[in-house]
Amino acid sequence: MENELWKKMYQILQRLGKNKRPKRAIYTDADIVLTYLWAVLHDRPTYWACQKTNWPVYHRRKNLPNPSTMTRRLRTEGIQQLLMKVEEDLVGRFPAHFCRWIDAKPLTVSRCSKDKQAGFGHAEKGMAKGYKLHAVADISQGFVAWAIKPMNHHEITAADELIRRLDWQGYLVGDGAYDKNRLYDLAGQKSIQLIARQRIKNAKSIGHRRHSPYRLRALSLQKRSIGQALLASRDSIERMFGQLTNLGCGLSPLPNWVRTRFRVEMWVRAKMIIYHIWRQKDKSNAA
Numbered sequence: 001m002e003n004e005l006w007k008k009m010y011q012i013l014q015r016l017g018k019n020k021r022p023k024r025a026i027y028t029d030a031d032i033v034l035t036y037l038w039a040v041l042h043d044r045p046t047y048w049a050c051q052k053t054n055w056p057v058y059h060r061r062k063n064l065p066n067p068s069t070m071t072r073r074l075r076t077e078g079i080q081q082l083l084m085k086v087e088e089d090l091v092g093r094f095p096a097h098f099c100r101w102i103d104a105k106p107l108t109v110s111r112c113s114k115d116k117q118a119g120f121g122h123a124e125k126g127m128a129k130g131y132k133l134h135a136v137a138d139i140s141q142g143f144v145a146w147a148i149k150p151m152n153h154h155e156i157t158a159a160d161e162l163i164r165r166l167d168w169q170g171y172l173v174g175d176g177a178y179d180k181n182r183l184y185d186l187a188g189q190k191s192i193q194l195i196a197r198q199r200i201k202n203a204k205s206i207g208h209r210r211h212s213p214y215r216l217r218a219l220s221l222q223k224r225s226i227g228q229a230l231l232a233s234r235d236s237i238e239r240m241f242g243q244l245t246n247l248g249c250g251l252s253p254l255p256n257w258v259r260t261r262f263r264v265e266m267w268v269r270a271k272m273i274i275y276h277i278w279r280q281k282d283k284s285n286a287a
Helices: 002-017 029-041 067-073 077-091 155-165 181-189 213-221 225-232 235-246 261-286
Strands: 099-109 119-123 126-138 142-150 170-174 192-196
Touching: 002 029, 002 077, 002 261, 029 067, 029 077, 029 261, 077 142, 077 261, 099 119, 099 155, 099 235, 126 155, 126 235, 126 261, 142 155, 142 235, 142 261, 155 181, 170 225, 181 192, 181 213, 192 213, 192 225, 213 225, 235 261
Parallel strands: 099 170, 170 192
Antiparallel strands: 099 126, 119 126, 126 142
16 A cells, blocks of 8 residues: 555655755755655654665665755755645645534653653543644545644634634534634634534523624524534544544654654644545545
8 A cells, every 4th residue: 555655645746846956956855755755654764764775676776865964954945835735735636525623633742751842731541741633624625724732732722723724614613622702703704604512511501791693603503403413523523533543654653753843743744645645545446
């Protein structure tokens, strides 16, 4: 399967990044990204992909960048833009669905880790150290927007950032953590109807303070079959997180060499690219 995914990645990078390179650079942006993706595809550190013995025989004639070149170039604006362009290209191949979901997934590290950018916060089994992947998922397009934040970063603040990046109209469904008036207002300004379960279950009333008209509409929808169906559909993002992490070359627990927020974001973006290529390949086979 890795070979098929690699061929797809190679074709996309050659189309989007061929011949683009900084002045006086030996390797193109596509060369650097492909070398990094080869390492991530096999869950290995970057320097592993700089050794010819770790490549198929038919790739060994080509010169490879050394680890210091990779470290320097991966932080350049051109490389970052190319990675985002690849991800956007994959996401944009399918039409947007009328309903999307928002949620977060913990990415834990050891409590003894020296990573100063990781935070302590609530995870699946109590308190943990690490980061969180905050994401908006679309059953048609995949993960359309995401962000990496320290574990102690509040989901509301991350949701604020993600909603501002959405350029689509429809329903956005979340759990009770997103039941905040300011999120309803922010989404409503972009013609997005946020629907989140009421934080206080079995509440007799919503209180006398001012409430967003979009929140009042969401609460009204939840009393009808359409609202209940939308809330029930939120399980889809859990399945998508499951696919992302259970895929053989997917987003498994963060390796020891993936520390600090920049490296975590790079690693997750590469895994997202791999996931979207696998997802589209799986759709093609199903058709």
